[in-house]
Amino acid sequence: MNWHKIICGSLASACAAGAIAQLAFARPxxxxxxxFFAGLTLMLAFLLVWMGWWDxxxxxxxxxxxxxxxxxRTWLWTRRVLCWGAALVFWGFAATILVDGVEPGHVPVFLxxxxxxxxxxxxxxxxxxxxxxxxxxxxxxxERRKRYGWWL
Numbered sequence: 001m002n003w004h005k006i007i008c009g010s011l012a013s014a015c016a017a018g019a020i021a022q023l024a025f026a027r028p029x030x031x032x033x034x035x036f037f038a039g040l041t042l043m044l045a046f047l048l049v050w051m052g053w054w055d056x057x058x059x060x061x062x063x064x065x066x067x068x069x070x071x072x073r074t075w076l077w078t079r080r081v082l083c084w085g086a087a088l089v090f091w092g093f094a095a096t097i098l099v100d101g102v103e104p105g106h107v108p109v110f111l112x113x114x115x116x117x118x119x120x121x122x123x124x125x126x127x128x129x130x131x132x133x134x135x136x137x138x139x140x141x142x143e144r145r146k147r148y149g150w151w152l
Contacts, residue, residue: 008052015045043078050075064147072148076127083124090117 019041026034050071064072094113097106126137127144144150 005052008048012045012048012052015041015048019045043082046075046078069148072144073150076148076150079127080124083120087117087120087124090114090120 019038022038022041023030023034090113094110094117097110097113102110122134122137126141128137128140145152
């Protein structure tokens with residue numbers, strides 16, 4: 001086991017414990033806000049497990065196991081739902097600015113919201129590549145589609 005897996009696994013365990021603690025401290029009046037933040041914390045735990053065990057450290061020559069394939073599919077659709085939901089929120093705020101009337105001081109905020117929404121759509125659809133730029137996102141997504149048998 002390498003340090004990357006140890007660190008990601010430790011952080012994922014801490015996130016899972018944090019989600020349980022959030023709900024335990026909120027008892028007996030657990031509300032939607034507690035469930036929401038506990039769910040976000042569990043999503044972060046899943047992200048860390050994915051990063052530590054499968055993303056960027058997979059053996060591309062070996063056939064993926066059923067667990068790896070299921071984790072990849074779960075991550076794909078979770079990422080899409082969260083990113084596309086975030087895009088709707090960004091664009092909703094931008095639409096609110098339009099409806100209220102765009103003032104000159106709000107133009108930069110409006111453009112940033114539109115850009116963040118577009119970037120969230122892109123990340124939800126293609127994910128992130130190996131570099132920090134968006135240049136290899138399509139190629140890396142095509143490799144992952146081929147490896148895991150994704151159709152979209």
